[in-house]
Amino acid sequence: MMNSPGVAIEARGLTVVRGNRTVLRDLDFTVEPGRITGLLGPSGCGKSTLMRAVVGTQAKVTGTLDVLGSPAGHPTLRPRIGYVTQAPSVYTDLTVRQNLDYFAAILQPGRRHRGARRAAIARAIAEVDLTSHADALAGTLSGGQLTRVSLAVALLGTPELLVLDEPTVGLDPVLRRDLWNLFHALAADRGTTLLVSSHVMDEAERCHRLLLMREGEILADDTPEALRTAAHVATVEEAFLHLVDVAATRQETVR
Numbered sequence: 195m196m197n198s199p200g201v202a203i204e205a206r207g208l209t210v211v212r213g214n215r216t217v218l219r220d221l222d223f224t225v226e227p228g229r230i231t232g233l234l235g236p237s238g239c240g241k242s243t244l245m246r247a248v249v250g251t252q253a254k255v256t257g258t259l260d261v262l263g264s265p266a267g268h269p270t271l272r273p274r275i276g277y278v279t280q281a282p283s284v285y286t287d288l289t290v291r292q293n294l295d296y297f298a299a300i301l302q303p304g305r306r307h308r309g310a311r312r313a314a315i316a317r318a319i320a321e322v323d324l325t326s327h328a329d330a331l332a333g334t335l336s337g338g339q340l341t342r343v344s345l346a347v348a349l350l351g352t353p354e355l356l357v358l359d360e361p362t363v364g365l366d367p368v369l370r371r372d373l374w375n376l377f378h379a380l381a382a383d384r385g386t387t388l389l390v391s392s393h394v395m396d397e398a399e400r401c402h403r404l405l406l407m408r409e410g411e412i413l414a415d416d417t418p419e420a421l422r423t424a425a426h427v428a429t430v431e432e433a434f435l436h437l438v439d440v441a442a443t444r445q446e447t448v449r
């Protein structure tokens with residue numbers, strides 16, 4: 195299956211087994227290109243597993259999952275996707291700039307690309323607001339700063355799809371706002387598709403679209419406004435709780 199036009203990610207019957215547990219159960223959803231889709235739900239509901247399936251690093255995936263027109267995990271997708279895991283993947287004995295230098299050299303090797311690499315590194319460091327820490331050892335940075343170094347690495351190759359696993363955990367409100375502004379600028383100016391997970395419901399309001407998850411299932415796939423309106427409530431958090439109650443009542447009725 196190829197993605198339908200106007201779709202960046204398309205899942206049909208997506209199921210993932212980890213150990214002996216079915217962690218994602220028969221999911222159907224789509225993600226629109228050039229928009230920010232929030233993946234929200236409580237801890238352990240399967241957000242990271244879903245993201246790992248999208249970037250092609252998850253085993254025991256069945257059903258159909260197409261990403262940017264190719265099956266998830268296809269080698270041609272590697273340079274087109276930026277992925278930031280929850281645990282920052284940076285070398286603590288290198289400076290911020292050296293970390294980016296290392297990854298930029300993998301993406302664009304060779305002396306003749308030195309100028310382009312330098313420009314891409316400076317841009318990525320500025321985008322995550324770490325210019326003043328560019329020459330600090332990564333091992334001396336705070337958790338939030340390390341997350342931003344990981345994000346800068348993901349931004350180096352100007353990916354079409356950014357998959358960000360809880361990128362704002364541990365950040366103060368000002369940095370959180372700045373990062374969300376950056377996400378919106380990436381979507382608006384570069385047409386980047388962003389899939390961003392969070393278990394903080396107030397971040398839901400910052401997304402164009404939401405996938406609300408619970409216990410390996412998708413409870414809703416809609417805009418924040420549509421979710422609030424349908425549940426006649428003021429916040430996405432209340433809409434989520436309403437959907438949980440509806441699902442529980444449905445389960446009781448089936449029993």
Ligand SMILES: Nc1ncnc2c1ncn2[C@@H]1O[C@H](COP(=O)(O)OP(=O)(O)OP(=O)(O)O)[C@@H](O)[C@H]1O
Nearest residue numbers: 212213215217236237238239240241242243244393
């Ligand atoms: N290696 C594993 N083997 C078996 N089960 C696992 C494994 N890793 C995770 N799980 C289970 O899969 C489920 C989904 O985990 P996942 O990390 O995707 O959730 P999450 O929504 O991202 O959680 P969080 O917000 O806490 O990061 C959890 O119930 C977890 O216990």
